[in-house]
Amino acid sequence: MPNDDNSRDYRPTVFLPKTAFPMKAGLPQKEPGIQARWEEIGLYEKLREARAGREKFILHDGPPYANGDMHIGHALNHVLKDTVVRTQSLLGKDAPYVPGWDCHGLPIEWKIEELYRKKKKNKNDVPPKEFRAECRDYAQKWVDVQRDQLKRLGINGRWDKPYLTMRPEAEGAIVAELHKFAETGQLYRGAKPVMWSPVEETALADAEVEYADLTDSPQIDVAFEIVESPIEELVGAHAVIWTTTPWTIPVNQALAYGPDVEYSTFEIKTDEIDDKPHLEKWRGKLLFMADKLIPSFLLRIGCEYDNSSVKHYTVCGGDQLAGTIVRHPMHHLGGFYAKPRPMLAGDFVTTDSGTGIVHMSPDHGEDDFDLCKANGIDPVFAVMGDGRYRDDWLWLGADDKDADGKERRRSVINKPFNSPEGPICSDLREAGALLSASADYAHSYPHSWRSKAKVVYRCTPQWFIAIDERLEHIDGAPTLRARAMEEIEATRFIPEKGRNRLRSMVEGRPDWLISRQRAWGVPIALFVHRESGELLVDPEVNARIQAAITADTVDAWDKSRAAEFLGADRNPDDYEMVSDILDVWFDSGSTHAFVLETDEWPELQSPADLYLEGSDQHRGWFQSSLLESCGTRGRAPYKDVLTHGFTMDSKGMKMSKSLGNTVNPLKVMEQYGADIIRLWALSVDFTEDHRIGDEILKGVGDTYRKLRNTFRYLLGALDGFVGDLGDDAEIPELEVYILSELAELDRKLRQAVDDYDFNTYTRLLVDFCNEDLSAFFFDIRKDCLYCDDENDPKRRAYRTVLDILFHALIRYTAPVLVYTSEEVWRARYPEDNEQQGSVHLLEWPSIPQVGSDTARWTALRELRETVMEAIEPLRREKTIRSGLEADVIVPADKVPAGFTDADLAELFIAASVTRGQGDDVKVTRTSDHKCGRCWRLLPEVTADGDLCGRCAEVVTAYDAAEEAAA
Incomplete structure (x- = not known):
C-alpha cells in the first residue's frame, strides 16, 4: 500500500x-479426499461414541429402490435426511442414521426378464431359486452403486451395515409381521376386483398406479332389451347403457339404475332416422334411459336434439324399477348369455354422464362386484392374467375367428380389440345392439407406473388385510382404519397439509391388497386347508417358517419342506402352500419392525422421531408403515412426518428423459461439487415442487x-x-x-x-x-x-x-x-486433523448473551444505507473514488442518540460526517489529505502521503521492533 x-x-x-x-474451491477435486479421510478415521463410529448416552433422535430411512443410478430426487431426499441428522447431532443428541434399500419386487424381476428375452430364455424354464439368485445379484449391484454415490454426496451413516429388505434376517422378520396379521384374524383371502397389469401379470397396489390423460378412448352405447318389468309399458323397450370399456360387455351380468333418478322411454323421430342407416333398426322402437341424459345421448348417435326430435312415452322413477329384467345383447349364443340380467338399484349411479344406467360386471369393477355380490351374483373369472379371455369362453374364446381367419382372443386392453371396429363392437353391431361407437372420449386412465401399460380391474383370489374389522388384540382400537385415523391426528406433519392428504387416503381406502403373482419377493408363507379352504393359524408352524427363512432366505419356502413346517401332526397333502408373494409396500411398511426394534442396530429405537420422504409416499410408505404398525402394535411407527415436493426443471416442467430436461446429480458433482447440490437442496422450498x-x-x-x-x-x-x-x-x-x-x-x-x-x-x-x-x-x-x-x-x-x-x-x-x-x-486447526478430529464431532455453539439497543442500531443501519446510496452517484461519476473521500451531511433528526460525528464517520466509512437541517443527505468531495498508510483523508494530515497520528505511532513501533530484531 x-x-x-x-x-x-x-x-x-x-x-x-x-x-x-x-478462494477457488475446487470442490470436485477436494471432496473425495475429505470423504476418504472420514472413512479412514471412522467418523460415523466416532460420532456414536461422542454422543453415547445422550437423548436419541431417530430418523428412519425410507428405502430407495435398488434399481439404477441416483437421480436428483434421491439427492434432494438424502441431503434433507442428512441435514436433519447432522443438525440434531449438532444439538448434542445421539442421532444415528442407518440407510436402507428396498430390494424385492417387480422392477428388478422385470429387468431380469428383459435380460432373459434378449437371450431368448424363458423365465418359466429357469428354476425359481436360480431366478431369485439373479434378482438378488442385480439388486446388490445397485445397492453398491447407490451407496457409493450417496457417500460421495456427503451423507454420513452406517454404510458398512445398511438394512436391505432382501437380507434373510429381514425376510424372516417380514414373514413374522405377516403372521401377526394372520394370528390376529386380520388376514383373509377373497375374490375382489383389483388393479391388474396384463403386461406384468400381477395385481397392483394403489401406490403402483398412475393416471394418464387419454383423448382417444372408445365409448359405446349398447341396448339391452327389457323382457320383464312391473311397469308393463317397459317390456319390449331397450335399456341403453354407456361404457368406455367395451371389453367388459362379454362378462356383463346385470344393469344398475339410480333409485332417485327419473327415467323415460322415448322414440327417435322418423325424420332423424331417414338419413342415418345405422339407426334404421330403431325406427319405431322405444329406448329407455335417464330423462336428463337423452340430449347428450342423441348427440352421440348423430341426432340433433330439440323438443320435437323425440317422442316421450313412459316416465318413471328409479325406485319403480325393482324386478325389471333385461337380456344380454348376445343372448342368442346361449349358455352364460341366455341367463336373464336383473336391473339392480345402485346408489353410485349418477346422471353426470352416460345414460343413467350402468352395466355391471362383477369381474371388473368394485361397485359392480359389491352390488352383484349383495344380490347373489358371483364373478366368472373370464379374463386371464395376461389380459385375454379364457380359451373356453363362449364369446371371444380361442376358436373365435375374424374374417381373415385370425384369432380374436387378444388382450382386452389391446387397442384394436377394444376399438369401435374390434370384434366386440362388430358382434354387437351385427346383433343390432350397438347404438353408437367412437374413439374420441377424453378421460384419465390408470397405468402401471413401472411398465406404463394400461391396467384393468380384474377379479382374482387375492390376500387382503381387513381394515374395518375390530382389533381384538389391541386395547381401545375398534378397527385398523379407526386406529390409523387416531394416529394421524397424533402425528406432527410438516407441512401441515400432509395430514389432510394421508387422512383422506386412509379414510376412503379399501382393504389392503397385499398379494402379488410374481417370483421375486417375500412369500405369503401360509398354509390353506385344501378341503375347507381355511387358513392354518398355528404359531408353532409359523415360528418354524420364520426360522427357516431367516436362516435360508425366501428360498426356504419350498414344497419340499412342507412336512418340516407343518410338523408330525399334519399331512402335507391336506394343505396348499400359498404361492403368492407379498406386496413390496408390506416389505417396506415392516422396516420399523426389523430395523428399529432389533439388536442388529442397537443405536436405534422405536417409534422413530421422523419419517421423511416425497409427497407421493402418502399413498406409499407413510401409509403402509402406518397400517402395518397400527395393525400389529396399535400405534404409528413415527412421531413426525416431513414431506418434500418434486424437482422440476428450470421452467417448472416435470423432468423426463424423452424431453431431455433431466439434471444428473452425478454430473453436477463432477462439475460443481457435492456441496453445491447440498446448498441448492437446502435453499429451495422443498415442501413444494x-x-x-x-x-x-x-x-x-x-x-x-x-x-x-x-x-x-x-x-x-x-x-x-x-x-x-x-x-x-x-x-x-x-x-x-x-x-x-x-x-x-x-x-x-x-x-x-x-x-x-x-x-x-x-x-x-x-x-x-x-x-x-x-x-x-x-x-x-x-x-x-x-x-x-x-x-x-x-x-x-x-x-x-x-x-x-x-x-x-x-x-x-x-x-x-x-x-x-x-x-x-482443518485450515485453522490442522493439528485436529492429525488427532483424527473433525468439525462434524462438534456441538452447537454457546453464544454470549449480551444486551444491545437493537432498535437504535437498526435505525443507524438504515441511515448508513441512505448515506451509501447518496455516495454512489459521485463514485460512478468519478468525483470520488470511495466513501473515504466524502464529506457527508446527514439530517440531524435521523441520527440515533449516542453516536458522535466521529463514530458516524467510522461507521459510514467517510472522510467526515456532520449533522445538518433538512431531510436529505448531502455529499461533497473532502479537501483533506490522505494518510499514506491507512488512506483515510483527515484534517490532521498536512499533505497526501504523510501519516496520521495513529499510523505514525504504529510505524514508529514497527521500526523500533525491526531495529531491535536486527
Whole structure:
C-alpha cells in the first residue's frame, strides 16, 4: 500500500489478513479426499461414541429402490435426511442414521426378464431359486452403486451395515409381521376386483398406479332389451347403457339404475332416422334411459336434439324399477348369455354422464362386484392374467375367428380389440345392439407406473388385510382404519397439509391388497386347508417358517419342506402352500419392525422421531408403515412426518428423459461439487415442487462463494489469534451489537431446526454472513484490523468477536456444506486433523448473551444505507473514488442518540460526517489529505502521503521492533 509520492512503502506495516485457504474451491477435486479421510478415521463410529448416552433422535430411512443410478430426487431426499441428522447431532443428541434399500419386487424381476428375452430364455424354464439368485445379484449391484454415490454426496451413516429388505434376517422378520396379521384374524383371502397389469401379470397396489390423460378412448352405447318389468309399458323397450370399456360387455351380468333418478322411454323421430342407416333398426322402437341424459345421448348417435326430435312415452322413477329384467345383447349364443340380467338399484349411479344406467360386471369393477355380490351374483373369472379371455369362453374364446381367419382372443386392453371396429363392437353391431361407437372420449386412465401399460380391474383370489374389522388384540382400537385415523391426528406433519392428504387416503381406502403373482419377493408363507379352504393359524408352524427363512432366505419356502413346517401332526397333502408373494409396500411398511426394534442396530429405537420422504409416499410408505404398525402394535411407527415436493426443471416442467430436461446429480458433482447440490437442496422450498437448472446452479454457486469468502476472511483475520482478551476488557458497542445479532441468529436457527425448515435455516445463515458481516461489520472494522496497533484493545476485541463468530458459523454451516466446513476447520486447526478430529464431532455453539439497543442500531443501519446510496452517484461519476473521500451531511433528526460525528464517520466509512437541517443527505468531495498508510483523508494530515497520528505511532513501533530484531 504505497503512498502517492512513493516516498515509502508502508505495506509491511499493515496487518493484512493471512491465510492459505483459497478462494477457488475446487470442490470436485477436494471432496473425495475429505470423504476418504472420514472413512479412514471412522467418523460415523466416532460420532456414536461422542454422543453415547445422550437423548436419541431417530430418523428412519425410507428405502430407495435398488434399481439404477441416483437421480436428483434421491439427492434432494438424502441431503434433507442428512441435514436433519447432522443438525440434531449438532444439538448434542445421539442421532444415528442407518440407510436402507428396498430390494424385492417387480422392477428388478422385470429387468431380469428383459435380460432373459434378449437371450431368448424363458423365465418359466429357469428354476425359481436360480431366478431369485439373479434378482438378488442385480439388486446388490445397485445397492453398491447407490451407496457409493450417496457417500460421495456427503451423507454420513452406517454404510458398512445398511438394512436391505432382501437380507434373510429381514425376510424372516417380514414373514413374522405377516403372521401377526394372520394370528390376529386380520388376514383373509377373497375374490375382489383389483388393479391388474396384463403386461406384468400381477395385481397392483394403489401406490403402483398412475393416471394418464387419454383423448382417444372408445365409448359405446349398447341396448339391452327389457323382457320383464312391473311397469308393463317397459317390456319390449331397450335399456341403453354407456361404457368406455367395451371389453367388459362379454362378462356383463346385470344393469344398475339410480333409485332417485327419473327415467323415460322415448322414440327417435322418423325424420332423424331417414338419413342415418345405422339407426334404421330403431325406427319405431322405444329406448329407455335417464330423462336428463337423452340430449347428450342423441348427440352421440348423430341426432340433433330439440323438443320435437323425440317422442316421450313412459316416465318413471328409479325406485319403480325393482324386478325389471333385461337380456344380454348376445343372448342368442346361449349358455352364460341366455341367463336373464336383473336391473339392480345402485346408489353410485349418477346422471353426470352416460345414460343413467350402468352395466355391471362383477369381474371388473368394485361397485359392480359389491352390488352383484349383495344380490347373489358371483364373478366368472373370464379374463386371464395376461389380459385375454379364457380359451373356453363362449364369446371371444380361442376358436373365435375374424374374417381373415385370425384369432380374436387378444388382450382386452389391446387397442384394436377394444376399438369401435374390434370384434366386440362388430358382434354387437351385427346383433343390432350397438347404438353408437367412437374413439374420441377424453378421460384419465390408470397405468402401471413401472411398465406404463394400461391396467384393468380384474377379479382374482387375492390376500387382503381387513381394515374395518375390530382389533381384538389391541386395547381401545375398534378397527385398523379407526386406529390409523387416531394416529394421524397424533402425528406432527410438516407441512401441515400432509395430514389432510394421508387422512383422506386412509379414510376412503379399501382393504389392503397385499398379494402379488410374481417370483421375486417375500412369500405369503401360509398354509390353506385344501378341503375347507381355511387358513392354518398355528404359531408353532409359523415360528418354524420364520426360522427357516431367516436362516435360508425366501428360498426356504419350498414344497419340499412342507412336512418340516407343518410338523408330525399334519399331512402335507391336506394343505396348499400359498404361492403368492407379498406386496413390496408390506416389505417396506415392516422396516420399523426389523430395523428399529432389533439388536442388529442397537443405536436405534422405536417409534422413530421422523419419517421423511416425497409427497407421493402418502399413498406409499407413510401409509403402509402406518397400517402395518397400527395393525400389529396399535400405534404409528413415527412421531413426525416431513414431506418434500418434486424437482422440476428450470421452467417448472416435470423432468423426463424423452424431453431431455433431466439434471444428473452425478454430473453436477463432477462439475460443481457435492456441496453445491447440498446448498441448492437446502435453499429451495422443498415442501413444494421446486426447480433446478444451469442458471439456478450458477446462482447457488454465487451464494456458495460468498459463504466461502466469509470463512476466508475470518481465517485470514484470525491468523495468529490466541484469544488473549482479558475478562475485564471493555468491548466496543459495535461488537456488542454484533454479538446480540449472533444470539438472535442462534435463536432463529434453533427454531428452524425444530421446524425442519432448512430453507429458512440456510437463508438466515447466508443473509447474516452477507448483510450483517461482510457488508457491515467486516466493512467497518477493516480499517481497525489493518491499521490499528496489533495490541490495541479495540482490535483485540474485534478479533475476539471474530473468533466467536468463526466457532458459531463453522458449526451452523457444517450440516449444510459438509465438505467445505471440514476444509475450513482443518485450515485453522490442522493439528485436529492429525488427532483424527473433525468439525462434524462438534456441538452447537454457546453464544454470549449480551444486551444491545437493537432498535437504535437498526435505525443507524438504515441511515448508513441512505448515506451509501447518496455516495454512489459521485463514485460512478468519478468525483470520488470511495466513501473515504466524502464529506457527508446527514439530517440531524435521523441520527440515533449516542453516536458522535466521529463514530458516524467510522461507521459510514467517510472522510467526515456532520449533522445538518433538512431531510436529505448531502455529499461533497473532502479537501483533506490522505494518510499514506491507512488512506483515510483527515484534517490532521498536512499533505497526501504523510501519516496520521495513529499510523505514525504504529510505524514508529514497527521500526523500533525491526531495529531491535536486527
